[in-house]
Amino acid sequence: MKVLIGAAGAVIGLIVLAVLVTVGVIADDDAFATEASDGGGGLQGVPAEFREWILKADSACKEPAMAPALLAAQLYQESKFKTSPEEATSAAGAQGPAQFLPSTFATWGRDDDGNGRVSLWDIGDAVMAQGRMMCSLLKQAKTSGYPGDVRALALAGYNAGWGRVEQFRGVPPRSFAGGETYNYVQVILSTMTRFQGPGLLQVSGSGAGADALRKAATRMGTPYSWGGGTPAGPSTGFCDGTNGYLGGKCSASSTVGFDCSSLVQYAYWPKTKLPRTAAAQYGATSDRPVSRDSLKPGDLLFWSHGSTASIYHIAIYAGSGNVLHAPRTGRVVELAPLTSAMPETDYVGATRP
Template identity: 75%
Template structure:
């Protein structure tokens, strides 16, 4: 039997209004919605800096703005020659780069090396901002220094009048809330179900994107005439995220290669049906408008009467009570992958 404790909520900035799951601090500043491979390094970088302004959410928002957490040379090399997920140019990397992950190589392409170098540089910039005497938010000054160089900040005696830098600062500070809030679900026990839930929980706070996401992580989606729209516009095309079934596929991949859609996932697992009274962590729950051919939603059972899900356009991956995750009358059944 698995025991689940929900560890974190520092701020319900992007969580759903009807989510009634109990959430407390995860000890990491409420970090959410970042890829699993980045999470420990972001938390470590923030912890090692003694400047309280350098929160995990600030580092995460900055990484997202720099590279959208991309790590390949094709996706994370800028026109100016900046490299890796934290976008270091070679000269700056020579100052801040270290072999933080202990693999024998100091590389801006290694996630650990890059994030720790980002943290060291931002920590230093925050110290300079505090002693500079320049007005304004010290975080904004530090971010401007990261983007344009501290000399440009000194010359302007504040944020430089450079459109790219001003937008960079504004976007990061305004998107920090996306990465604040519920942390990981702390799942004890072992097995495919617990492992899948742990993996899916690293994506709490990731936006819903209809048709987006897959085994490799979040991606932009599409609109089909009925789905993917927000306020009359096709939100899915510009939103990097998951829909309900891609989150499930991501959670179980590659140990179990589930098909892409909720209906197909039900078909692939329906020979292991589970009573609602015998649910275990990792079980899949399905909602339908009538019959197996009309299944429209899938979620992962998270224990204690809660599910982890990507609910719908305009919302984010979250934990919600099973009884209110979707209309109760639409609940169709559960399976054990």
């Protein structure tokens, strides 16, 4: 989200209107040269509807400094991947998931999703415009001769306007605009690793199970949040006196993510509308059991403390002896061997929705 800053004789720039001071990022002055390590082309923890466009935007840019995780971290900082006018409109009029002012979007926007309109609210149009603008800024940063990581310079240009980068011959210092641009750059570079990963799990075949597994795989790296997650995506959860705590504090209430059963519900929705809890999901599918030697991608696996009446965990079979699941507080959606995902003695069986 951006606001305009005016100063006599200075170039008007765009800065983030955000509560970055609450992030608590403390960096050395040379951090911009060290935080943006190359994470390769992998991407994780990104909503499925954003993933394909981030990868397309990255592919369209030939600048070596561009990376999917860079675009993902920037989008997360700008809008948390939100797409509604209520959640993705700033007080200064920046709009959409990439937080463009309409005047800026007019330069970079195209009908990339082919729906007959050019809109900063369309995910495809917004992300591709973000990619084009960042690609251009990376080129400028590379040829500018200014010190520091070119990604830091490009992010500063996206946030405050390239004129501010020229004014300060680098990333604007902490003293500029209360540190807004400095913090914006630092937060994005330091959170890139959250989105760097091995990429989308490769799933062969078709059908409801394979499709559900593909969808769930786009959420790899998403934090576990007890009680969090809905058919629409991750959300904050809650603590119930026993679950959701980390280090003696309620982690779930401030963590946007999934628990084991909400991930499964999200994966199969809306084609198959499974109930919310692992026990209820077992009840809804137990009439279609699958033996362990007949498992297929997308099958549901259950663990219990003694009987089917006390099921406590569910996972999705991912093939090759692995499962995809949200294991517990403090962990993320991940792949794990079936034999060690949960205690082997607690394994109840599998079903096919």
